[in-house]
Amino acid sequence: MIKFLLAVLSVYALMHAFVYMRVKVLLPGRWWPCHALLLLFFAAMILAPIAARLLEKSGNHWMAVLAAGAGYSWTGFIFYAFWCFLLVGAVSVLFHLAGTLTGFSLPSLSGRAATVAVLGAVLAINIYGYIDARNVRVERFTLRTSKLPEGVERLRIAQISDVHLGLMVGRGRMADILDKVKAQHPDLLVSTGDLVDGDIDSIRGLPALFADFTPGLGKFAVIGNHEVYAGLSSSVQAEQAFGFSVLRGEVQTVGNTINIAGVDDPAAVPDGTKDETTLLKAAQNGLFTVLLKHRPDPESLGLFDLQLSGHTHYGQLYPFRYFAEMIYPYQNGPYFLGKGSVLYTSRGSGTWGPPIRVLAPPEITVVDIVRDR
Numbered sequence: 001m002i003k004f005l006l007a008v009l010s011v012y013a014l015m016h017a018f019v020y021m022r023v024k025v026l027l028p029g030r031w032w033p034c035h036a037l038l039l040l041f042f043a044a045m046i047l048a049p050i051a052a053r054l055l056e057k058s059g060n061h062w063m064a065v066l067a068a069g070a071g072y073s074w075t076g077f078i079f080y081a082f083w084c085f086l087l088v089g090a091v092s093v094l095f096h097l098a099g100t101l102t103g104f105s106l107p108s109l110s111g112r113a114a115t116v117a118v119l120g121a122v123l124a125i126n127i128y129g130y131i132d133a134r135n136v137r138v139e140r141f142t143l144r145t146s147k148l149p150e151g152v153e154r155l156r157i158a159q160i161s162d163v164h165l166g167l168m169v170g171r172g173r174m175a176d177i178l179d180k181v182k183a184q185h186p187d188l189l190v191s192t193g194d195l196v197d198g199d200i201d202s203i204r205g206l207p208a209l210f211a212d213f214t215p216g217l218g219k220f221a222v223i224g225n226h227e228v229y230a231g232l233s234s235s236v237q238a239e240q241a242f243g244f245s246v247l248r249g250e251v252q253t254v255g256n257t258i259n260i261a262g263v264d265d266p267a268a269v270p271d272g273t274k275d276e277t278t279l280l281k282a283a284q285n286g287l288f289t290v291l292l293k294h295r296p297d298p299e300s301l302g303l304f305d306l307q308l309s310g311h312t313h314y315g316q317l318y319p320f321r322y323f324a325e326m327i328y329p330y331q332n333g334p335y336f337l338g339k340g341s342v343l344y345t346s347r348g349s350g351t352w353g354p355p356i357r358v359l360a361p362p363e364i365t366v367v368d369i370v371r372d373r
Helices: 002-026 032-057 061-102 112-133 171-182 206-211 225-241 276-281
Strands: 137-145 154-160 188-191 219-221 250-254 258-262 288-292 306-309 333-338 341-345 363-371
Touching: 002 032, 002 061, 002 112, 032 061, 061 112, 137 333, 154 171, 171 206, 171 363, 188 258, 206 225, 219 258, 250 276, 276 288, 306 363
Parallel strands: 137 363, 154 188, 188 219, 258 288, 288 306, 306 341
Antiparallel strands: 154 363, 250 258, 333 341
8 A cells, every 4th residue: 555655646746747847937047945935835735635634534624624625626736737738748849840841930839828828728627627526417317127016117216426525525515416316306315335435523414414315215325445445334334324224245125126236345345255146146036136336347247237336437537537448448327238237337426536527527327217018
């Protein structure tokens, strides 16, 4: 873990070094205190996310919130500053080569004006991302099946995923998400992991907020990797206090209507835990089976009808989705996998890290399971 953290910090520091080399043109060349102050600010921002976690664990909630707000917001800014300066640098090289070959004088993309323009574009991207991250969409998806019992014509499931309640996402955001869920009048509410990502004791009113909404067939949740990082025992207790039945390698038949199975994220699974295939084989009773699994890596085709997952955030910050796709090719929306199994991967309802989403809008998923006549 320490080696991984050092590797991440090294890459993050190199991004800052690259951006510094591009923005130093805006500073007085001979007045070194300006450069020193900027470098100190960069160092503070690099360490701010770590400081936020340490402050949270030591009980300094509001200091942790300030450190997280500054550090993670800056992460979004430096991410796009890095990519935009890299793109402008590449275009500048192409312009130079084209000018050399053709003899035409092409505009320069270096200097103060170009640097200010890039920083303005980065700021605009972050403002857009901040606004869009709070505009939760409702995505609808319908499946027809012959596995609903007589008299049940439609069953509606609402899925939330990757809310990341903690320092950056609190009661206000959760209330907005739940209001949109309630408006859909679902029979079931499910959370497919990473609902909790921090010290929930510091977020007052959440159990009462969830208690105001109890669908007819209940609320079910599974563990994601961030519940493990935040403290598995306290995360499970928090979600149970919210009214969720936390499924940890188990399956329940709800209302003699539908099977709901849930498995832990691999980050939480101890040796000897019943594997997913064995669990699902035990649930073959002829009813429609929904598998709740945080990561979108389907393994047991033909043993579930619908797998609901999250985890990837669809990259959250474009173009990060293309890197995530190398590990998780199923990132956004329904995938018909064969053998009667369908996977739906949510883009996520909240944010992790930077409080922005760029070309990866948050969602609440509404799945209508309709009786096939």
